[in-house]
Amino acid sequence: MLELQDVSCSYGKVQALRNVSLTVPEGSLVSILGANGAGKSTCLKAISRLVRIQGGRITFMGRDLARLGPAQTMRLGIVQVPEGRMIFPALNVQENLAMGAYCRRDKAGISQDLERMYVSFPILKVRRRQIAATLSGGEQQMLAVARGLMSRPRILLLDEPSLGLAPVLVDEIFSFLKELKTAGTTILLVEQNAYMALQIADFGYVLETGEISLSGSASDLLHNPRVRESYLGVTT
Helix, strand or coil: CEEEEEEEEEECCEEEEEEEEEEECCCCEEEEECCCCCCHHHHHHHHCCCCCCCEEEEEECCEECCCCCHHHHHHCCEEEECCCCCCCCCCEHHHHHHHHCCCCCCHHHHHHHHHHHHHHCHHHHHCCCCEHHHCCHHHHHHHHHHHHHCCCCCEEEEECCCCCCCHHHHHHHHHHHHHHHHCCCEEEEECCCHHHHHHHCCEEEEEECCEEEEEEEHHHHHCCHHHHHHCCCCCC
């Protein structure tokens, strides 16, 4: 469904990605692991066309994304939930969700999806008239994910959804991601919580200083001594 082939990106003289290749099959959940500054967010931004690639190729459903901008990429069904939530702080919850469906014209479908988000995240229905900036961090993260889903993505790119959340909310977010995967949503997940990510993923990649250092099934990576020591805090 989504494929990166030898993708390289730089910020000025700093090489952020170097010959990164990865594949996200349709209906799968693939996780990218790595420390801060490893290039994980840059990888998602390259797919969303928010940063320019200087080498390699990105294809989605067989289509080369090289000549597309962010808006065109989103219309193909590639939707990113960015790190830091990036909600519209001055709008209320329901207005934020409506912005997620900005490019859609099926009013009946939008109404159905809005109710579906309220079923999936009941607290958002309670807060639907509340200004988004006044929500808690966990509520803002739920809103960011729900807003992304309002566009009916063909693939959802999630950047650090558990960042800064209390453990009980982390469990809630990952439980919902598992449900999305079961329902057939294709997900590319960037996450520092390696254990939680690999528990729900099908496949994983480890990025170190802009390069893929390890890849394999989620189960294999969970039991890999290097991953266990570096990312799971288990001394081998």
